[in-house]
Amino acid sequence: MPHRRSALQPGPATSRGATREQVDAAVRTGLLTGRFIPGKSVTIRGLAAELGVSPMPVREVLQRLAAENALEVKSNGRIQVPDMTPTRFDEVLKARLLLEPELAELALPNLAAGDAGRLQTIDDDIDRCLVDGDAEAYLRLNHAFHFSIYRASGSRVLLPLIDSLWLQFAPFMRTVYGRVGTASLVDRHKEAIRAIELGDKDALHAAIAADIRDGMGLLGKEILAGA
């Protein structure tokens, strides 16, 4: 059977590069929500069949994600989700601490009162996920919380860099949460929301940095302990 686009479907919105964008979004959210496990190899034909498209757009998307260091092309050409190492973890943590608080500050002037309310809603959902132990939903919502702030900056430079960082550590965090559970997680979201409401640059900077340290830094020992 040929691929989906062969069958003439009445779908009206097959604009330029629509298939590639669909594949890109699928793989990205898959990485961010932990549906791809570090070390597991991803095959072009496999993903293409799974998504019902030809291998061509999948090839381009995987190359793109490899360029963002979200995937790793090994010397034999196989593509896989990179393994996390202690030094890599430290580097991602350092990069996040350098970039994310700064971008949050940049976004602060663009955040209206309605945004604080929206963030509050997301954070409430996050709290529910933590008690339910729904790690996948937590990852998705935590990403939504942070990037709702970052996106308000309108940045086209810092934001893609941070995007790349999240794609790099998210798959690993998923395995960590799967092991230690979500109950022990703490965040500084409420402080961040309060800082946004007050328009306090320094408080927001501190809240984001503390949130990164609490959410990620505390789990750094896990990889040192676990083999």
Place this chain on the structure above:
Amino acid sequence: MPHRRSALQPGPATSRGATREQVDAAVRTGLLTGRFIPGKSVTIRGLAAELGVSPMPVREVLQRLAAENALEVKSNGRIQVPDMTPTRFDEVLKARLLLEPELAELALPNLAAGDAGRLQTIDDDIDRCLVDGDAEAYLRLNHAFHFSIYRASGSRVLLPLIDSLWLQFAPFMRTVYGRVGTASLVDRHKEAIRAIELGDKDALHAAIAADIRDGMGLLGKEILAGA
């Protein structure tokens, strides 16, 4: 006429993904040395013909570089070198100031005495380029200088981020140097070398930051003045 690989050449080293890597290197150095002008569109078939390969590896490379924000895919699918804007310039400058001094610090313990000598050699060549007014050679050597330091860090996270930043501002800087010349350029390379020789973390951090500010920040007014 078919493409080059059709003719069976005795080339022994046609390993996995060799063509793509060749194309990738060609476009990357082209961007870093200013052979691609901002705003100018890059065509897949054009580049493929120019490099003597099929459009296929070019497609993947351009997608990769678009993922790194070194190229821009417009809504109609055309690919072009992004234009520089004042806000974009400020963001790149801010990101560089955040990341590069930090990575230099990380690299410092791995820099031996021989490295300082090698950097000195590069800096001497740079000084020659400045008096000769050879902007392209300057861009290439300045990149070599900075990344000789950064690469010593062995970083696999921060280094790619900085790589992306350089690909974003290099084409623009080329046009600036073409307009104002290279005579007015100053750098803090000698201070950086001295800091490396002394193993002084803080001095190296300050030297790299000052170098970025002098080499890039001073020219920020150019884009505000020139339309």
Place this chain on the structure above:
DNA sequence: CGTGTCATTTTGTGATCACAAAATCCTGCG
């Protein structure tokens, strides 16, 4: 039962094709 070897399958890569949308060029009209 373990192990090395060979056949089979899977997989990435480069190339080419078909198609639609966009851009470009040319022409004819005002």
Place this chain on the structure above:
DNA sequence: CGCAGGATTTTGTGATCACAAAATGACACG
């Protein structure tokens, strides 16, 4: 001479093919 409109070319995209390398599995031998 300027400019609108249509034909032509260019260009990106998705699909498929051919090929070589790598991974996998089967199987015979020790």
